Amino acid sequence: xxxxxxxxxxxxxxxxxxxxxxxxxxxxxxxxxxxxxxxxxxxxxxxxxxxxxxxxxxxxxxxxxxxxxxxxxxxxxxxxxxxxxxxxxxxxxxxxxxxxxxxxxxxxxxxxxxxxxxxxxxxxxxxxxxxxxxxxxxxxxxxxxxxxxxxxxxxxxxxxxxxxxxxxxxxxxxxxxxxxxxxxxxxxxxxxxxxxxxxxxxxxxxxxxxxxxxxxxxxxxxxxxxxxxxxxxxxxxxxxxxxxxxxxxxxxxxxxxxxxxxxxxxxxxxxxxxxxxxxxxxxxxxxxxxxxxxxxxxxxxxxxxxxxxxxxxxxxxxxxxxxxxxxxxxxxxxxxxxxxxxxxxxxxxxxxxxxxxxxxxxxxxxxxxxxxxxxxxxxxxxxxxxxxxxxxxxxxxxxxxxxxxxxxxxxxxxxxxxxxxxxxxxxxxxxxxxxxxxxxxxxxxxxxxxxxxxxxxxxxxxxxxxxxxxxxxxxxxxxxxxxxxxxxxxxxxxxxxxxxxxxxxxxxxxxxxxxxxxxxxxxxxxxxxxxxxxxxxxxxxxxxxxxxxxxxxxxxxxxxxxxxxxx
Amino acid sequence: xxxxxxxxxxxxxxxxxxxxxxxxxxxxxxxxxxxxxxxxxxxxxxxxxxxxxxxxxxxxxxxxxxxxxxxxxxxxxxxxxxxxxxxxxxxxxxxxxxxxxxxxxxxxxxxxxxxxxxxxxxxxxxxxxxxxxxxxxxxxx
Numbered sequence: 001x002x003x004x005x006x007x008x009x010x011x012x013x014x015x016x017x018x019x020x021x022x023x024x025x026x027x028x029x030x031x032x033x034x035x036x037x038x039x040x041x042x043x044x045x046x047x048x049x050x051x052x053x054x055x056x057x058x059x060x061x062x063x064x065x066x067x068x069x070x071x072x073x074x075x076x077x078x079x080x081x082x083x084x085x086x087x088x089x090x091x092x093x094x095x096x097x098x099x100x101x102x103x104x105x106x107x108x109x110x111x112x113x114x115x116x117x118x119x120x121x122x123x124x125x126x127x128x129x130x131x132x133x134x135x136x137x138x139x140x141x142x143x144x145x146x147x148x149x150x151x152x153x154x155x156x157x158x159x160x161x162x163x164x165x166x167x168x169x170x171x172x173x174x175x176x177x178x179x180x181x182x183x184x185x186x187x188x189x190x191x192x193x194x195x196x197x198x199x200x201x202x203x204x205x206x207x208x209x210x211x212x213x214x215x216x217x218x219x220x221x222x223x224x225x226x227x228x229x230x231x232x233x234x235x236x237x238x239x240x241x242x243x244x245x246x247x248x249x250x251x252x253x254x255x256x257x258x259x260x261x262x263x264x265x266x267x268x269x270x271x272x273x274x275x276x277x278x279x280x281x282x283x284x285x286x287x288x289x290x291x292x293x294x295x296x297x298x299x300x301x302x303x304x305x306x307x308x309x310x311x312x313x314x315x316x317x318x319x320x321x322x323x324x325x326x327x328x329x330x331x332x333x334x335x336x337x338x339x340x341x342x343x344x345x346x347x348x349x350x351x352x353x354x355x356x357x358x359x360x361x362x363x364x365x366x367x368x369x370x371x372x373x374x375x376x377x378x379x380x381x382x383x384x385x386x387x388x389x390x391x392x393x394x395x396x397x398x399x400x401x402x403x404x405x406x407x408x409x410x411x412x413x414x415x416x417x418x419x420x421x422x423x424x425x426x427x428x429x430x431x432x433x434x435x436x437x438x439x440x441x442x443x444x445x446x447x448x449x450x451x452x453x454x455x456x457x458x459x460x461x462x463x464x465x466x467x468x469x470x471x472x473x474x475x476x477x478x479x480x481x482x483x484x485x486x487x488x489x490x491x492x493x494x495x496x497x498x499x500x501x502x503x504x505x506x507x508x509x510x511x512x513x514x515x516x517x518x519x520x521x522x523x524x525x526x527x528x529x530x531x532x533x534x535x536x537x538x539x540x541x542x543x544x545x546x547x548x549x550x551x552x553x554x555x556x557x558x559x560x561x562x563x564x565x566x567x
Numbered sequence: 568x569x570x571x572x573x574x575x576x577x578x579x580x581x582x583x584x585x586x587x588x589x590x591x592x593x594x595x596x597x598x599x600x601x602x603x604x605x606x607x608x609x610x611x612x613x614x615x616x617x618x619x620x621x622x623x624x625x626x627x628x629x630x631x632x633x634x635x636x637x638x639x640x641x642x643x644x645x646x647x648x649x650x651x652x653x654x655x656x657x658x659x660x661x662x663x664x665x666x667x668x669x670x671x672x673x674x675x676x677x678x679x680x681x682x683x684x685x686x687x688x689x690x691x692x693x694x695x696x697x698x699x700x701x702x703x704x705x706x707x708x
Contacts, residue, residue, distance in 0.1 A: 092623035098613055175623035223628035470646025543643060552646035 081170045082191060083201065084212040085184055087219040088254075088429045094174050094184050094198070094264075096191070100153050100166040102144040104135060108163030112136045115161050119144065122155045146189065147171040172198075174264040180222050182277045183215065183256050183376070183427060186264040194267075195275065197427065199377045214429045216252035221245050224543040225255040229512065232536040233259055236517035236527065242278040244410040244511040245544065248500065250436045251411065251423030253374075254508070254548075256280070278515065281378040283403040284494045287480030287529070288462075289413070290399030291347045292498075294354070295339050295453065296416050297362040299446045303353040306449060309334035312345040318391050323348050323398075326479075326528075327462065339453050340461035342477065344398040351397030356388050359396065365441040366412035367422060368404050375427045380405045399478055406496070410511040413498045417454065417474075417506045420447040452565075455503040466499050466534035468541035470552030472564070475499025475510075475537065477529035482516070492516050497533035501541050504564040507550060512536040 025033060085094035102119075109115055112135035120126045123145050134142045146169065148156070153166060172187045185196015193199035200206075201213065229241040245255040258278040262270035276282070298304045312333045315324035325343050338346030351359055363369055363384075371381045383403040385392040395401040404412075407425060415422040420442030430436060442450075454474035457463040462477045478496045481488035496513040500506040517532040519525035526532075545552065553560055635641060 091626065092619055095616060095620050095623075097617055097620060173620050175620050176627060179628065219628065227629075468646070470649070542645070545646070546644045552649050 082172065082187075082198075083206065083210060085197060086212050086214050087180070087217045087222075088214060088252075089218065089220075090212075090214070091176070091219045093176050093180060093215070093217075093219070094172060096170045097173050099147045099149065099169055099171050101146045101169045102148055102156065103165055103167055104142055104144055105140050105163045105165070106135050106137050106142060107140055109135050109161065110163075115159075115164070118159050118161070119156070122152055122159075123148070176219065177263050177265060178261050179219060179226065180215075180217055180256070181261045181264050182258045182279065182378075183217055184264060185376075186262075186267040195378065196376060200375045203377065216247075216254060216427055216429045217256070218254045218547070220547045221544045222255040222257065224547065225510075225540055226257045226259075226261075228536055228540045228543065229257055229259050231539070232512065232514055232517075232532065236514060236520065236523075236532045238514040238517040238532075240273075240278050240515035242282070242406045242511075242513045242515075243540070244279055244407050244509070245540075246407075246410045246414055246425065246509045246511075248414040248418040248506050248509055249423075250430050251414070251425045251438075252430055253407070253425055253427050255544075256407065256427070277376070277378040278513070279406045280372060280374060280376050281380045281405065283380040283382055283405050284496075284513070285400050285403045285480045285483065286409055286496055287399040287478035287494065288342045288344075288347075289409060289476045289478030289496055289498050290396065290402070291339055291342060292416055292450070292454065292476045293363060293366060293368070293412065294347050294351050294359075294397040295335060296442055296446060296450050297354055297359060298335070298350045299449060300362070300442055301354065301358060304335050304350060306335055310338065310346045310349040312338070312343045312349075314345075316345055316348055316394070318394060321391060321395070323394060336453050336456060339476070340456050342462050347397040348394035351393050352390070354393075356390065356393045359393055360384075360388055362441070363396070363402065365422065365439070366415055367424075368402065368408055368412050372405060372408045372411065373424050374407060382408065399480060406511055406513050409496070409498055410509050413476075413500065413511070414506075414509045415441060416450050417447060417500050417503075417509075419444050451503050451506065454500070458499070458503075462530040463497060463499070463534045465530060466497055466538045466541075468501065468538045468545065469555060471541050471545045471550060472502035472504055472553065472555060472561075473499050473538065473541055474501070474503035475534075477534055479528040479530075493527050495527065495529035495533040497529050497537045499537050499541070501545060502550060502553070502564075504561075508544075508548060510537050510540050510544075512540065 081096045082094075084092060084096075086092055102123075104115075106112070112132050115135055116126075116128050116131040119131060120128045126145060131144060134144065144164075148166075156164060156166075170191060172191050174181075174184060174186075181196075183196055185198040185200075186194055187198050188194045193202040197213070197215065206213070225243045225245055229243045232238065233241050241257070241259040243255065243257040244253060246253050256279050258276070258280075260274045262274035267275075299306075309332055311331075312325060312328075313330045315322050317323075323344050325341075325345055327341050327343070329337070329341055329343070333341065333343050333346045335346075335350070337343070338350065354362075360369070367373075369382055369384055371379045382405070385396075385401055392401045411422075411425045420440055421438035422441050423436050423438045451474060454476060455472065456474075457476055458466050458473050463475055466473050466475055466477075475498055478494075478498070480494045480496075481490055482492040482494060483489075484492075493516060494513065495517050496511065498509065498511045500509045512533045514529075514532050514536070517527045519527040519531065523531035553564055555561060
């Protein structure tokens with residue numbers, strides 16, 4: 001059909017067969033026709049637009065948005081709930097599992113006593129009397145038990161008691177139990193982090209991450225450290241213990257133990273003393289281990305060299321204090337002897353020559369005067385004197401007057417022996433092979449001298465019992481009396497040994513600290529560090545060195561040893 | 568003229584409607600299958616998490632230690648058990664026979680001396696077995 005759009009009167013041509021006629025419409029009819037034509041056009045236009053929109057949508061859905069439509073929706077599992085935590089070798093330390101919680105509508109429970117009796121048979125440890133009381137209340141909602149297993153859920157369903165219902169929940173599980181409990185921490189009833197790394201994850205907003213958080217902890221080393229500390233606590237009847245194993249080159253903490261410890265799966269059954277982290281939160285006056293820092297400080301600034309020494313024949317009287325030696329030699333001592341025989345008098349005189357300001361700066365550089373920068377909420381701030389008087393300088397030289405946490409001590413010791421570079425300690429695994437940033441605080445030759453001196457302490461000094469044959473152990477003992485009101489408690493000791501191996505090329509620092517050890521027959525009733533903490537470190541190193549692939553060498557072979565010490 | 572077009576259009580609409588219906592039913596089936604699979608995957612992932620937790624629980628160091636003490640004749644390694652690789656003697660060089668001495672010799676009695684057929688992978692010349700003279704009483708092989 002064709003028609004002319006222009007011209008009035010309009011001319012319509014109609015083709016039907018061979019005879020065509022022309023019809024002309026004029027006047028009112030033409031106007032009506034024109035109007036309806038316009039309406040038709042408008043309606044057709046609207047429909048056309050509608051169809052175009054539909055066609056566009058079809059193209060959009062079938063061609064443009066295909067990837068979007070075919071992408072799987074995010075799978076909601078317990079995985080998205082809190083990240084898993086693993087040790088450095090991928091062993092699971094914390095995970096979240098789905099379960100159900102049981103709640104009831106007491107108004108629907110026909111017989112509360114009977115229901116409570118049946119439930120108590122299924123849920124061990126359910127308080128029957130309290131359950132009866134809850135089921136008899138006027139409320140329409142009461143929690144009965146959180147986190148039931150599938151078997152218990154099935155058994156409760158089989159009871160057929162109306163008014164009992166389940167709510168899906170997620171539970172945090174710590175498969176390794178007490179191992180690394182103080183590192184991982186624990187969560188509350190609604191799975192919010194309340195301690196350790198769990199709390200750190202919440203604090204740093206990492207609780208929603210789906211990728212597992214890999215710690216620097218090595219579970220095998222952690223286990224060895226924990227077992228040996230448990231042995232030491234039992235053997236020396238200590239009230240507690242702390243232990244740290246740290247990589248000297250990266251500051252990674254491979255093991256961190258505080259005893260007594262707790263089971264994070266049953267946090268409600270633990271007491272405060274168990275949850276207290278002696279390795280990071282507690283600060284102790286460490287005693288003679290600080291002589292390591294005094295000696296390194298003096299060698300670094302050159303107030304002494306390895307051949308100079310001090311007269312240690314007379315106790316020093318300052319104000320109301322008397323500084324005397326526990327292992328008194330009553331003669332002039334060289335710098336190595338002051339360290340090896342742990343002379344308080346010698347260390348105090350050495351510190352006087354260093355001076356208060358330089359001593360404070362050096363201890364600060366070692367990270368001993370500020371809280372350890374470790375990823376735990378339980379970090380103790382060190383205690384240091386203000387003002388820092390001369391008498392403080394002298395006592396701090398042998399570890400009294402500044403209180404630090406064990407992890408700070410291990411970190412500072414690592415700095416002394418690793419060539420003199422301070423690394424920030426961490427509980428998260430660093431990228432293997434990457435260079436860890438650090439700050440140089442000691443020159444390399446002083447660090448090398450310190451390694452020789454610390455080795456001598458174990459060969460011929462106060463730390464002989466820390467020897468682990470083959471692994472060239474070196475380190476320093478420290479025995480301090482615990483502070484009490486107005487002085488020190490002579491009976492309550494903090495015995496510590498901080499060592500490293502192998503001393504010719506140090507790889508790991510090992511620290512063991514015993515809280516109030518007592519002597520026994522095997523130690524001739526001595527409770528000092530050389531008799532308690534030192535043998536503990538020796539046992540720890542003998543166990544962990546093979547795990548950490550440290551090659552032993554024959555310590556009796558002079559040639560081999562000489563070759564091992566020269567770089 | 569209009570009627571065949573109308574007829575064709577109606578048939579076309581019927582075919583398209585039927586096809587669309589079939590497609591919709593098929594998509595619905597596929598979608599329910601997909602959501603079933605997704606539920607299954609979620610359940611399996613949850614199961615894997617349970618198994619991982621259990622595996623970690625079963626690998627507790629103290630449990631492994633107890634089992635090793637009970638079932639294995641192994642103890643923790645001590646430093647004296649290590650030796651340097653350089654202390655292990657090298658493997659001796661393989662034995663190279665003096666070929667000349669191995670050529671079968673006549674023993675002067677008509678019989679060949681017993682010689683190995685192969686030395687170091689080298690086939691040695693042998694006497695034709697058929698010509699070997701057996702002494703009386705010898706058990707034929």
